[in-house]
Amino acid sequence: MTTNRLDRRAVLKATGATLLAGALAGCTGGNADSGGGGSGGSGGDDEPFDYVSDANGYDGSPTDATGKSAVTVDVGSNNGYAFGPAALKISPGTTVTWKWTGQGGSHNVVAEDGSFESSYSAEAGYTFEHTFESVGVYDYYCAPHESMGMKGVVQVVE
Ligand SMILES: [Cu+2]
Incomplete structure (x- = not known):
């Protein structure tokens, strides 16, 4: 049993390294002088939750509030x-409505596409809201903690 647990940890470590390597490769990939925008765009509908695959608190399935x-x-x-x-x-x-818990210091909410952005706050009870009118996938993050995995996504579906 102990052996299994160690094996699992080793696998998780290896997976993390692979993800990191992938992220670094993605950064340098932007140097290609093809002139056009990335063919991937902002992610296809097939994988709307790719953006939060490494986000804190994401358990692999979205909360359905349709x-x-x-x-x-x-x-x-x-x-x-x-x-x-x-x-x-x-x-x-x-x-x-994003509601600040007061935990973790100062946070904000920033849409990847610039469609919404909150102010910074560290206060419990602070709120910011945005009404989503159009179908789509909206990736967002907390600017100071994005690299730590503080990211989220809202998928708007008919
Ligand atoms: Cu934050």
């Missing part, structure tokens, strides 16, 4: 450096 008019996401959940839930599925017209 059909609700309002949803709340904790800012600073888990160990303080996570969005809770990290992945959310909603319907068009839903208002998402």
